[in-house]
Amino acid sequence: MSLFQRFLPATLTVSYLLSTLLFVGSAQAATSVNLSYNGAPDPEKNAVHLFATNLKELVAEKTDGELELKLYPNSQLGEEQARMEQTMSSPNLNIASFAGVSPVMPEIFVSAIPFLFEDFEAARSFFDEGDYWQAFDETLRERTGIEMLAVVEEGGFLAFTNNEKPIRSPEDFDGLRFRAMDPSQVALYEAFGASGTPIPWTEVYMALRTGVADGQMNPPMYIILGSLYEVQDYLTLANIQYSDQFLVGNGAMLDGWDEPMRQAFLEAVDEANAMAREHNEAKVDERIAYLEEQGMQIIEPSEENLNAFREQGQPAYLEWLKTQDIEQRWIDMALDDAGMTQLAQ
Structure with missing residues (x-):
């Protein structure tokens, strides 16, 4: 043990x-x-x-x-x-x-x-x-x-990549399979209608190449580091989480x-x-430009779609946190520090 x-x-x-x-x-x-x-x-x-x-x-x-x-x-x-x-x-x-x-x-x-x-x-x-x-x-x-x-x-804020279709809104996640770093990312993918499977970083490239996963979430730096642009066609700059x-x-x-x-x-x-x-x-901008040069299609969601990601992803994630035996005081402190106390309601 x-x-x-x-x-x-x-x-x-x-x-x-x-x-x-x-x-x-x-x-x-x-x-x-x-x-x-x-x-x-x-x-x-x-x-x-x-x-x-x-x-x-x-x-x-x-x-x-x-x-x-x-x-x-x-x-x-x-x-x-x-x-x-x-x-x-x-x-x-x-x-x-x-x-x-x-x-x-x-x-x-x-x-x-x-x-x-x-x-x-x-x-x-x-x-x-x-x-x-x-x-x-x-x-x-x-x-x-x-x-x-x-x-x-x-390497900046996390972006979505996948090899199936451009992701512009939460609805575009439907039916896709994503590599997750940990259970919190699984919960986030499920909130958008996709599935998530934890896969170690060292196995991500092969998982994407062989179709075990359709996509993943990382900052542009890690996409370059892992040569994921070779097996991923679409990059969505949702800036969903700090990396x-x-x-x-x-x-x-x-x-x-x-x-x-x-x-x-x-x-x-x-x-x-x-x-x-x-x-x-x-x-950050240099890395995104490099990925575009390697053939990735860069998608910048509209403000309306970013709001949709936020409105769908935040409540689902907060509900998931409650299942992890995390005391509410931790969530309250974090939301207060970030100036987002309304989310705790």
């Missing part, structure tokens, strides 16, 4: 406690830390890798070489849940998606309410300043021993560093994240 399967908020495993105690005693001697994440080591195609490489350089610079990050892209240390388990039980850093965080903190799904943010500024303010995210950080540490370090943009992943670290490791080391590391994280955000936002 995995750590995820036996995970309980009030009772950490003996092995975790022992590893924590041992690491606290030896943290000062540690100079190398693993950082794992999804996607290829290509800074032009993978915004997460760009963030990771910038962070590696900044950490080395700000700690005068006392701390070195070893990068493991392409899920080399395992898929999402395996990497999170490693981070809970040993001195590691990990950039996780919703599929990695949600098994221990299903409250993460609240931040993915469709159309929660109008633009980058609104999304960044939500995570940088909101009460929901502060409470999320504190609860994650209490439950798992993991510390949330940064919300990392992975992000999460830099997390083993709490015992971070606590074991002396204060100058910890502060230098956190400064490096903030600076790398600011650099990644600036780069990411500047690249």
Whole structure:
């Protein structure tokens, strides 16, 4: 049975406690830390890798070489849940998606309410300043021993792709099969009349090529990264969800560093994240243009159809959240932070 399967908020495993105690005693001697994440080591195609490489350089610079990050892209240390388990039980850093965080903190799904943010500024303010995210950080540490370090943009807002027909309105989803990253995306597809099947990122290209799925949802960056334009004809810019992943670290490791080391590391994280955000936002239009050059048909839904997506998707998603044993206070905090309290009614 995995750590995820036996995970309980009030009772950490003996092995975790022992590893924590041992690491606290030896943290000062540690100079190398693993950082794992999804996607290829290509800074032009993978915004997460760009963030990771910038962070590696900044950490080395700000700690005068006392701390070195070893990068493991392409899920080399395992898929999402395996990497999170490693981070809970040993001195590691990990950039996780919703599929990695949600098994221990299903409250993460609240931040993915469709159309929660109008633009980058609104999304960044939500995570940088909101009460929901502060409470999320504190609860994650209490439950798992993991510390949330940064919300990392992975390429803009999510867009729909498929290989069957242009999607301009919710009705166009009828009968289509979509790859889902996690159960929340399954719920969203079903709200539009399609079906969703969770498929790991590493298997998405083949699933689309062989017809296991007709479409998927990702920001333009990931569509390029996975060469999905080779097996998808239509790109719908619905901007339905903010596309992000999460830099997390083993709490015992971070606590074991002396204060100058910890502060230098956190400064490096903030600076790398600011650099990644600036780069990411500047690249959005360029990436969409590239996909069009590769032969994808770009669909920009009308304001009327965007409203239809919102009016159909938001209530269905909120109903799904209620089935996940997520306390209403999390939803209320998030909607209040986003200025959308009317949705809680």
